[in-house]
Amino acid sequence: MSLSATAAPVVRATLPVVGAHLDRITERFYARMFAARPELLRDLFNRGNQASGDQRRALAGSIAAWAGLLLADAPAADPRAVVGRIAHKHASLGITSEQYKIVHEHLFAAIGEVLGDAVTPEVAAAWDEVYWSMADALIAAEADLYRAAGTAEGAVWRPMRVTGRVRETADVVSFTLSPSDGTPAGPFLPGQYVSVQVEAADGARQIRQYSLISAPGRAEWQISVKRVRPDDGPAGEVSAILHDAVLPGDEITVSAPFGDLVLPDGDGPLLLASAGIGITPTLSMLLALARERSGRRVIVVHGDRGPDTHAHRAHQEACAAELPGASLHVWYEEPGASGALRGYPDLASLDLPDGVTALLCGPLPFLRSAKAALLAKGVPAERIAYEVFGPDLWRGGN
Template sequence: MLSEQSVPVVRATLPAVGAALGEITDRFYARLFSAHPELLRDLFNRGNQADGTQKQALAGAIAGFAGMLVDRPGTRPDAVLSRIAHKHASLGVTSEQYKTVQRHLFDAIAEVLGDAVTPAVAAAWDEVYWLMANALIAREAQLYETAGVVEGDVWRPMLVTGRHRETPDVVSFTLRAADGGPNGRFLPGQYVGVQAELPDGARQIRQYSLSRGPGRAEWRISVKRLRSGPGPEGEVSSWLHANLGAGQTVMVSAPFGGLTLPEGDGPLLLASAGVGVTPMLSMLDELATTGSARRVIVAHADRSPDDHAHRDELARLAAALPHGECHLWYEDPDGCAPGARAGRTDLGALELPEGLTAYLCGPLPYLRAVRGDLLHHGVPAADIHYEVFGPDLWLGQE
């Protein structure tokens, strides 16, 4: 909660700061990477920097958090903060790095806003920053403790034991600990960071869901190759597709991610699009392995049956549940997927039971559309959970 003296200062300056956040984040990242080029090379996603989405996410996080502090002082965007903390943990972010970010961010604010940044304004916004930063640091400390690792020390080599092409654009890799020890436990729905050493020497990191349940001897990730033309976007997935094979080792983080299978016996909706099916496969595998009697509604959308990674596996796992059902939508059904519907996901075609808990994973437009449909059908917002891969541009809409 903001101090009494800071609330009116932040409220009065929020419009000006918000209007300038685009320029502030541009200057911030320029300063940060000039002073610490290793952060862009080995920590920050170069694709998200190139297309501007990371800057948008940072600006949205600052503005959204500050607005909540002054307008709803008794609340905090815990779901958003948790998603950010899990992502940071999978990158090995440390508490010391928040000090580096603060220094370059506030230098950028002073450069853009000039004399408007009085000592009182600087102190108030510093308080905003550290309220958010300390919340993240505390959550990340809990995640590291749960994972049984020292702060930031999340990496270990894993051996690729197999490679399988699922679709023209998706390849699965099976993994086990390179030292022959146990892989370790994870919760169904979690992801790992994967570090790729690229030809220019960068060690870029991307997150991939574990696409089978935790009861398996080996982990599996399913990597979709992004085809966005030249530039850094898609550089890691393309490298993994072209270079990673059985017998090689790759650096993999401990598992993180808050979109996990809930305990209990209430009905579930597992809704996904594209490669967003991967955490749902892990949840379904665990449900089938444990003989769950829950009602489970699977709803998946894709471009076509040929583009649907793990299509047969998804249907088989849903059918293995006594109260499981699988509904498919394809933009181009092409006649080879009996029972699939044409077009995009239509929850109005399904019978949604009372007490439903929904889990969503897919592109942001898909998440927005399906979440809106669920709210329209009376599912409480608190019972709708989603995972965003890439910068979270949906801040403040919990």
């Protein structure tokens, strides 16, 4: 996958200028698009990420990274693989190929507004090629995901009834979900997530993603929701509704499962490292391993503020204890009498086996420090995978 001989030198020459203005371009893009199509902000885009600017920065980073890969003589990664995480997120939202035309219209209008006369027909054509190469890769990847899920393009939603609710910690509640039509919830891969859509006070249909924490094969699904605390803005509006208003017997709208951080096949050694609510995808993996009585070597790492904030602590300990090849390492900022280590997870201190595959989930500072420690210990980058909740502001392959 590469740019044409005509477009490549133009993109190479203009990338520094476009890159320097990407934040302004994406800011103007979203403002234009939402003015023309307000239903997209109301019912599709995460209003919290828009308010914080995280979505704008993630889009800018993705465009720059894609252009850089297309220009590289020997790309460090297959460009199609770079869009994998984005494609899973888009599929979980029910994004369709037609919506890429809407994005194109407003993105290129924003580029023209920000860069003015610098956007000659030649420059516009070259960057049009960049956009559609990325869009076509995403459309193809999303089509594959929809086929694998057995759904038509964008048709990922169904009503599910809340059949159980458990408070795990002061800030985390788990919900058990069953399809409203009485059918089984369906299969998923350990580590995957679903999107949950709820109606906000102003009638908007806001969407957030939550990892499935049950083991695959059960008739019901289970998710855990951490309350996001900014009460003066939209960042925590969905978690607040789920915590405060959704009870057993209520119905919510849930997507098919997606996500590319999944339990690898085979019998190779694993490192499952998490922090905070990042425990959820790794817990699903642990449950699956315990269910099949796996003999794999599994190093489980978790970091949290303290034992009272460690959601699913007992479940994690029990699963690790069931696996003959597992070891559990826990760090708390305030361990008290828990027996955990004090401080932040220190992956550099671990004895990791050759050939280990590391699966990480947690806040960005944790992901950065964990990957740096693993690379320093000689774990190849291609054996380090991660999930980040929210827009991917960290290019994990770098």
